[in-house]
Amino acid sequence: MIVIPVKTGIHLTDRTKLDYHFHGNDREKRKSMSLIHIKIIPNAKNNEIVGKEGNAWKIRINAPPIEGRANEALVKFLAEILDVAPSLIEIVKGGSSKNKTIKIPLSESEVEEILK
Numbered sequence: 001m002i003v004i005p006v007k008t009g010i011h012l013t014d015r016t017k018l019d020y021h022f023h024g025n026d027r028e029k030r031k032s033m034s035l036i037h038i039k040i041i042p043n044a045k046n047n048e049i050v051g052k053e054g055n056a057w058k059i060r061i062n063a064p065p066i067e068g069r070a071n072e073a074l075v076k077f078l079a080e081i082l083d084v085a086p087s088l089i090e091i092v093k094g095g096s097s098k099n100k101t102i103k104i105p106l107s108e109s110e111v112e113e114i115l116k
Contacts, residue, residue, distance in 0.1 A: 032107040035092065038100045042070040047077045049115055056099065057115055071095060074102075082106060082114055 044060030063073035094100035
């Protein structure tokens with residue numbers, strides 16, 4: 001539950017003030033957003049990072065590509081590995097494709113280091 005005092009000067013349209021006010025340390029992580037390319041392999045035995053193929057990370061996911069289940073599993077898997085909230089990970093492109101572009105609230109160097 002978010003309580004906003006009436007006389008604080010914080011407006012719902014002012015995202016930076018809300019992020020700063022309610023998220024504290026997460027605000028710094030949000031400043032360094034990066035896009036990563038992923039090639040997903042659904043229906044795998046386990047969730048795992050296979051490696052890098054060209055400029056895309058190849059990731060196996062043990063969910064079927066039906067009704068967005070593989071996308072949900074991918075977001076949860078990345079959130080767990082990258083130690084960020086699933087709500088901060090966004091599939092920007094490729095929602096119904098094996099090749100996806102994903103926005104993550106970490107710098108590219110941080111993502112590369114973690115996914116290696």
